[in-house]
Amino acid sequence: MRAVICRDYGGPELLEIGMLPDPVPTNGEVLIRVHASSINFPDALNIQGRYQVKRPLPFVAGSEVAGVIEAIGPDVSSIAVGDRVAAVTQVGGFAEKAIAAASAAIKLPDDIPFEFAATFSVTYGTAYLGLVEQAKLRAGETLLVLGAAGGVGIAAIEIAKAMGATVIAAASSPEKRAAASAAGADHLIGYDDIKDQTRALTGGLGANVVFDPVGDRFAEPALRAMGWQGRYLVIGFAAGDIPRIPLNLLLLKSGSAIGVFFGEWASRNPAAAASHAEALFDLYRRGALTAQIGGRFPLEGVPDALVQIMERRAVGKLLIEM
Ligand SMILES: NC(=O)c1ccc[n+]([C@@H]2O[C@H](COP(=O)([O-])OP(=O)(O)OC[C@H]3O[C@@H](n4cnc5c(N)ncnc54)[C@H](OP(=O)(O)O)[C@@H]3O)[C@@H](O)[C@H]2O)c1
The missing domain is CATH 3.90.180.10 (Medium-chain alcohol dehydrogenases, catalytic domain)
Known part of the structure; x- marks a missing residue:
């Protein structure tokens, strides 16, 4: 072969x-x-x-x-x-x-x-695990997605939209923001002033859930963009370094940081992984997921x-x- x-x-x-x-x-x-x-x-x-x-x-x-x-x-x-x-x-x-x-x-x-x-x-499996099972994203909540035009980023946008959430997509170029828009994102931002931009788009409240596959220097501003009782999903570190986060930010928001490790989770929970796959196939049939x-x-x-x-x-x- x-x-x-x-x-x-x-x-x-x-x-x-x-x-x-x-x-x-x-x-x-x-x-x-x-x-x-x-x-x-x-x-x-x-x-x-x-x-x-x-x-x-x-x-x-x-x-x-x-x-x-x-x-x-x-x-x-x-x-x-x-x-x-x-x-x-x-x-x-x-x-x-x-x-x-x-x-x-x-x-x-x-x-x-x-x-x-x-x-x-991998991409839809990770986004579904993080958003649905771990962060328990609800209809009407706001999701901030970093690296929004990448594989897991687009998957997160599509799943969150199917769940009835509002999506703020952060990406580094106009071409990538256009791709995030095509995937259904409601608001498109760059990485400058991510906290202020997110607060402005959420009436000062901040995002309910942050989906971060990028890490490095982008992580702390994204965490600061999170609102009261927010959930910060640690997905990956595509930008390179593993960030160190001041834990007082979580205390002040009564928030949580949640690690998402799809491969390990799926091998420990094969029945749940199969049921997530069924849910994703249904979303695909409804036209909510496009790849x-x-x-x-x-x-x-x-x-x-x-x-x-x-x-x-x-x-x-x-x-x-x-
Ligand atoms: N936790 C899990 O179970 C799980 C599962 C799948 C993937 N992941 C992780 O999630 C991350 C993204 O995976 P992916 O498949 O979505 O990758 P991808 O398609 O390459 O997207 C990654 C995005 O990260 C951003 N980025 C920022 N700095 C970058 C850099 N120096 N090099 C490359 N990209 C950079 C880019 O968006 P901008 O240019 O807009 O910043 C890019 O679109 C990876 O770290 C991966 O290991 C984790």
Whole structure:
């Protein structure tokens, strides 16, 4: 099979598009013939050896796929050959065939296309977990989303709008703010004076929920933009540094900071993850979720797609089509 192989940690230019033997599923695993996969920010960290879990070399990059089950491990009974699935693979997804844990593969209803399926597990899964289950965002509340034109940012906008919330989207360029607007954001702002801009848009109250996949120097102003009893969702640190937050800000707002770790949560709660997926499929059927695909690449285009993510140029989700 063709695969995108990481033999040394470093930039996308070091990746090799090569041939490997088909992987064979062992106990608890399934083999997926990949129809589409998508780029997630951690893919860029993985190839540089900078993700929380350092992947042993060599490995095939790619964390999320959709396709058809081609083979199953000896003890797998929950999924059958021929089933259409979406799966988080952690690694191995940028290849014609990928191994996933059977527990991480979600069966796809016939009306869910591979194109959406390849983009929904991580971004929509994370946004749904954070907004619905953890922050308990309610209709009529205001959500502030940072990195609003990125993968999880757009997912957060679409889910929050479907829940009846008002969305303030922060993004770094007019093009990105236009993408956030297309996803349904009510208000568009840059990162300057994020607290004052948010307060002005909320009648001085501040946002009820903040969704922050960016971190670094943007985190504290975003927390200051949060209102009384607000919930601040720690999603990621795309801007680089892990911020240190003065805890008095939470005390003064009677607020909470909530860490969201979708992959770990999903592996500990497979039944709940499957029910979130069902809810997301329903939202897709209602036209509330779109995937907002901002670029399509063949397998050979994975390095270029990763460069877009690393240079902060990507808008929406980048799709890899086999
Ligand atoms: N907690 C979880 O379970 C979970 C799940 C999925 C993703 N994540 C994390 O969420 C973050 C975003 O992931 P994503 O897939 O949405 O990535 P993405 O599509 O690349 O979006 C990230 C956004 O962050 C902003 N950004 C600010 N500084 C940046 C920089 N130096 N380099 C790149 N982007 C920068 C960019 O928006 P502006 O240019 O508008 O600032 C960009 O659109 C990542 O840190 C990822 O690891 C966490």
